[in-house]
Amino acid sequence: MKQLRLLAVFFSLVLSTTAFAAAPPDDGKLRIICFGAHPDDCELQAGGIGALFAAQGHHVKLVSTTNGDIGHWRDAGGPLALRRTNEVQQCSKLLGTTAEVLDIHDGEILPTLENRQKIIRLIRQWKADIVLSPRPYDYHPDHRYTSILVQDAAYMVTVPFICPDTPALKNNPVFMYYTDRFQKPTASAPDIAISIDSVMDKKLDGLALLESQFLEGGANGHEGLIPKTPAERQKRIADVRASMANRNKSLADRYRKLLEDFYGPEAAAKIQYAEAFEICEYGRRPNKEELKKLFPFFNK
Numbered sequence: 001m002k003q004l005r006l007l008a009v010f011f012s013l014v015l016s017t018t019a020f021a022a023a024p025p026d027d028g029k030l031r032i033i034c035f036g037a038h039p040d041d042c043e044l045q046a047g048g049i050g051a052l053f054a055a056q057g058h059h060v061k062l063v064s065t066t067n068g069d070i071g072h073w074r075d076a077g078g079p080l081a082l083r084r085t086n087e088v089q090q091c092s093k094l095l096g097t098t099a100e101v102l103d104i105h106d107g108e109i110l111p112t113l114e115n116r117q118k119i120i121r122l123i124r125q126w127k128a129d130i131v132l133s134p135r136p137y138d139y140h141p142d143h144r145y146t147s148i149l150v151q152d153a154a155y156m157v158t159v160p161f162i163c164p165d166t167p168a169l170k171n172n173p174v175f176m177y178y179t180d181r182f183q184k185p186t187a188s189a190p191d192i193a194i195s196i197d198s199v200m201d202k203k204l205d206g207l208a209l210l211e212s213q214f215l216e217g218g219a220n221g222h223e224g225l226i227p228k229t230p231a232e233r234q235k236r237i238a239d240v241r242a243s244m245a246n247r248n249k250s251l252a253d254r255y256r257k258l259l260e261d262f263y264g265p266e267a268a269a270k271i272q273y274a275e276a277f278e279i280c281e282y283g284r285r286p287n288k289e290e291l292k293k294l295f296p297f298f299n300k
Contacts, residue, residue: 023125024059030294032060033123034132035150037109037142038071039064039084039101040213043091045178046132047203048196048248048275052297054096055199061098061126064088065115065146070106072212073221081106083212091206107141111148117163119153124166128173130294132277135177135188150175154282174294175283179251179276190276192291193258196248200273203248204241214240248273261288262298 024031032053036042042050042062050060067081075083085101092099102118109115123131133150134143154175160168179188196203207214215236217225227233252259252274259268279285292298 023127026127027057029056030058030129030296031126032058032130032132033126033128034060034062035065035119035134035146036062037065037134037140037146038106039068039088039099040207040210040218041134041143042132043088043095043203043206043210044244044247045134046275047091047095047206048199048273049194049295049297050097051095051199051202051206052194052196056296059098059126060096061100061122062088062092063122064099064101065119065149066104066106066109066142067101068106071219073217073219074223075212080212084210087210087212091209094202094206094209109142109145109149111145111152115149116152116156119149120157120163121166123153123157123173124163124169127169131173131175131283133175133177133280135180135182135278137182137185138180139182147177151280151282154280172284174286175280176277177280179255179278188278190255190258190278192262192295193251193255193274193276194295194297195252195259195263195271196273196275197271200245200248204244207244208237208241214244245273248275251276262292 030053032050034042034046034050036045041064046062050062053060068084069078069081070076071084072080088099088101104115131150131154134147136144136147136151138144138147155172156162157169158172177188179190182188212218215225225236227236249272252271255274255276256268258276259271259274263271286294
């Protein structure tokens, strides 16, 4: 038991070094911070725009609010948390983003004051212009509570005497939600859709690095998914890439009219893959022209 406790402390110390990284330089570039519940959520929901922003020199941080330590059918605990942290770090190197993983157990995050303060500090330290998170309507409690925590940080990031050790932001960022297919109590209604055609291969390459989740199936996988030969591995990778690509293709098809609104009908008709985002009313509420400045990917 003593050895297990020491091992747990070791993993906690290693994982804690991934949190609260220094803010990027004040270089006039945009700062985007994305929150997901697990080490793969941000990459799946916003890996495309993350790569687009990074290609223009903007600063993107992908934060997992739990360490993912039960998100596999075979492995668990500290070794899995470290594996998943390494996976998202490698993915971020490819995308040009920064990855951070908070040392909160998978399946156990709650909307506590302590966790709210962690989110407030992260947003302030990044001096974020845009904050992305899940919606609060979702099948997974970690997704729901991550959304609540980010919502509860909105506006509070501007209040000086909460978390006074981290300077408050002068302006409330734009808070936005990822899209999903849940219909009740209200369906996802994005305000902007972005073509990720130019970086789709890069996004898929990044997701392929998250082998514990996509190649091996994560918490609901099984031994049969593990390739036994090089040929089986290549087929499995191809199948996973096709499945992930279809997710973003379906978003482009579902929000074609929104793409037309930002790109024009002719350009929008050619877009194959997209990511889309909905404005949260608790943050700053930009109009269409402001959205185009915050997402500088149009008329290129």
